[in-house]
Amino acid sequence: MKGISIKDIAQQAGVSPTTVSFVLNGKGKEKRISDQVSKRILKIAAKLKYKPNQLARGLRTGKTKTIGLIVEDIANSFFANVAKVVEDEADKHGYKVLFGSTEDNEEKARGLLEVLRYRQVDGYIITPTLNLDKEIALLQKPVVLMDRYFPNVKDFNYVVVDNFQGAYVAVSHLVEQGYRKIAIITTTSSQVQMQQRLDGFVDALKKHDLPAGKNMIKRLPFDLDRPGFTQEITKYLQNNKDLDAVFFATNYLGICGIESIRSLGLQIGSDLGMVSFDDHDIFRLLNPSITCVAQPIEEIGRRLIQLLIEEMDNNSETTRQIVLPLELRKRESTIMKEMVKLS
């Protein structure tokens, strides 16, 4: 249990703990410790495999070299993939990651913030729920938001994607492919990322002089479970048999949508075109494969850490807001005519 402490090294080197601390923190030159002493200390530290006690250091300096990562759901492939990148990038800078999932539940999110705060993380990457801005503003440590932000609050850093553009491109692609009566299936969530996807959808339809009325928009309660979504989507499609295509505003809605469309005996693409937000292994592998607008996961993760590290280092007062473009991945679900299949 007991590890090697700075005292042990001091004793063996015949110097004071102060001197050891200076040398080990690279302040030997600055503090003008003699070269011989420095070398002696370094040698002994290496021999003893000295590891500084992070708790003690943290207590003294207030830095824990830990980042708090709050996602909506670590089991969701989008968040799991971002988490992986975040972990990797953080590691390069000597930071470890404490994580938690909110399930988009405000109470859970508050609990997570509280825990991370009193564990003294040095900075936060947060996928916020609704109404979390007050608590976040009180955090006193650098914060970068992801996936969504608070439109009314200007002074948060964030890394998000251009949801409006993504939806616009998705719908425009459907139009180009010949689909006319196009619906969106989204959630009742009033969060900004969902609102922007809806706006992009409506805007694209209007630009193309296509019907964008209320019955083209189906909003499902965002706290349904998978079977619930599937059931509701099925019901909606049954009541709107004249639709040409559907735009699903999240990957889980897209996945449920596939089940719904199938259960109705419709052929994806020829009977009903579809595009989903977010890519997913399933979309690539399905037959027909599913067109989507994909998020740049690698880049999101890299930018999150880059921004956060900068904030932690400089404690800069300027906030930065990064909006990344989405990529349309054209696949078979947006092809109207059955093509002759090769291979």
Add this chain to the structure above:
Amino acid sequence: MKGISIKDIAQQAGVSPTTVSFVLNGKGKEKRISDQVSKRILKIAAKLKYKPNQLARGLRTGKTKTIGLIVEDIANSFFANVAKVVEDEADKHGYKVLFGSTEDNEEKARGLLEVLRYRQVDGYIITPTLNLDKEIALLQKPVVLMDRYFPNVKDFNYVVVDNFQGAYVAVSHLVEQGYRKIAIITTTSSQVQMQQRLDGFVDALKKHDLPAGKNMIKRLPFDLDRPGFTQEITKYLQNNKDLDAVFFATNYLGICGIESIRSLGLQIGSDLGMVSFDDHDIFRLLNPSITCVAQPIEEIGRRLIQLLIEEMDNNSETTRQIVLPLELRKRESTIMKEMVKLS
């Protein structure tokens, strides 16, 4: 930055920090602090929203209330789902989770162990790589292994699944469905979980007097990437056109296998039966859907934390080894004859 400390409370209550500490740690009765004083302290602590500084406490007690979770790849759906459960369960006991991915790389794994150790986590949940037993044995804190273990080392706790039984059941199901020439596609990894799956496969074939020769077993280098796996599987299938069915030993092999089979223009189920280890959203949604042997993810996560907490509380000397059964999920990929499809 500065939070409320025990001193602030002591001052306001007109008592010493010692007394405050006793009361806040529920030792008021034991230390025979008067009820009035206790109540006063509690009231002030609540009013000030006092949160104990975990660093200071950790430094003093040696407990950080943190668990280290080392998985193979947090972006893999199996590990992401287990991580979610682990996080939830840990939270119930007041523990937070620090995580890292090894990519099944020994060096990365050693690095993670080192970091977690000097961060003083109270216990570890580890998906070990090969040759990691020595380092793990030196950890000095409770450890529970997951997914795999070291057959030669008897004194580690672990929670794993019955890989042999899973493979056996999978292959037996293929036989019952009428398939005869059955191959396994696995990796060159010599880790126990892969070995057991192979053994289960061979055993099942032998029990049914079916050919279990070398050409029924295809091992791929485990460090290939997805396209690499797909290519190798395609090559193997081309060279073995007489196969009736294939058992894929991991979910990512199964996924790559689907791509291979498709690219060869074969119909899954009727032309070539298949079962995969591990369930995955894709397997349920694909058409035809894919039969698999599924791991009990919820239970794995729960047992891991339960076992680890017990070890941390009791510091018991006995080790416990839990082997959970797998569940065969029968789907369309193991049906030989095209059925009339309803709805």
Add this chain to the structure above:
DNA sequence: CTGAAAGCGCTTACAG
């Protein structure tokens, strides 16, 4: 029934 004091392992302002 309560408190003064030591100590966990560091860092750093101060002194020489």
Add this chain to the structure above:
DNA sequence: CTGAAAGCGCTTACAG
């Protein structure tokens, strides 16, 4: 060029 000492916020053995 180097060290004694204070202090980060707790807990706990000891004393009364």
